[in-house]
Amino acid sequence: MVFGVILAGGIGSRMGNVEKPKQYLTIHNKPIIIYTLEKFFTNAQLEKIIVLCPNAWIAHTKNLVRRYLGETDRIVVIEGGATRNETIMNSISYIEEHYGLDDDTIIVTHDSVRPFVTHRIIDENIRFAQEYDACDTVISATDTIVESVDGKIISDIPDRRKMYQGQTPQSFKALKLKEIYQALTNEEKEILTDAAKIFVLKGQKVHLVEGETFNIKITYPYDLQVAHSLLEVNGKC
Numbered sequence: 001m002v003f004g005v006i007l008a009g010g011i012g013s014r015m016g017n018v019e020k021p022k023q024y025l026t027i028h029n030k031p032i033i034i035y036t037l038e039k040f041f042t043n044a045q046l047e048k049i050i051v052l053c054p055n056a057w058i059a060h061t062k063n064l065v066r067r068y069l070g071e072t073d074r075i076v077v078i079e080g081g082a083t084r085n086e087t088i089m090n091s092i093s094y095i096e097e098h099y100g101l102d103d104d105t106i107i108v109t110h111d112s113v114r115p116f117v118t119h120r121i122i123d124e125n126i127r128f129a130q131e132y133d134a135c136d137t138v139i140s141a142t143d144t145i146v147e148s149v150d151g152k153i154i155s156d157i158p159d160r161r162k163m164y165q166g167q168t169p170q171s172f173k174a175l176k177l178k179e180i181y182q183a184l185t186n187e188e189k190e191i192l193t194d195a196a197k198i199f200v201l202k203g204q205k206v207h208l209v210e211g212e213t214f215n216i217k218i219t220y221p222y223d224l225q226v227a228h229s230l231l232e233v234n235g236k237c
Contacts, residue, residue: 001105002126003174004040004049005091008033008061008112009080021057022218023112024064027227032218033061034068035115035231041069043122046108050094052080052087053112088195089181092174105174106130109195113218114168116230122169124209129171132207136196138164139211167211170196180204 008023023033033051040049053061061077069075078094080087088109095101106129110117121137128135141163147156172195180202184192188201196206218227 001047001095001099002045003091003095003105003107004043004046005088005107005109006033006036006040006049006051006112007080007084007087007109007168008051008053008057009084009087021054023053024057024060025218025224027115027224028231030068031064032115032227033112034064036110036112036117037065037069037075039115039117039119039122040108040110041072041075043119045123045126047074048099049075050091051075051077051112052091053077055079083192085181085189085192085195085198089178092178095174096178101175101178103173103175104130106171107174107177108169108171110169111217114215115218115227116212116214116216117169118212118215121209121211121215125169125171128207128209129173132205133176134170134172134196134199134204135207135209136170137167137209137211137215139167139213139215141165164208166194166196167215167217169209170194172199176204 024031040046051061058077058079065075078090081090091107095105106126108122108125125135125137141160144160145158145163146154147158149155177198181198184201192198199206214230216223216226218224
């Protein structure tokens, strides 16, 4: 089975003084999370979509799903974890409990605040996860990347031709992801930034999927303005 896993655990602290997490902010009278869910809901390859959010927002999220997507058993809303990777593990636990896990179980994990993901990106994530066990959506770095260990002095300037900017989806064979994650030490878990690094830490290959520059993550107030403009250009999706 192939599952969409929508990560909606953010609280939107970088968005400024807003009354709700950023995934529930509206653009053209529709919550950001709904634009994202619509992309996954209309993809026939995804047999089930699991939305993970803070416990306090579960009822609200379910109400939004019913309002905009109707009564459906293809979307379930459950509680996320304390960290991004714990949230993904919660989704795998849910899958294991209700459907079982095997070598063919695929999860396509995606930020709820990346509403401009395309069907091409989702389809390639599914295909490459099936073929390579793990894949990550990226775009080539256009700016020079500067490394500074202490935040004051440049320690390295990597070759830009080898640098990429990570996006989502990130997709995996769920059973293998679970097994590798459980094999990590506590020290390794503390340095994780995303799920792809779970594979990298253990020397496992992660295939690249070409993203899109417009597959933006809505994080700051400026991003909301960009999203408004993108929706205007695309007929409000």
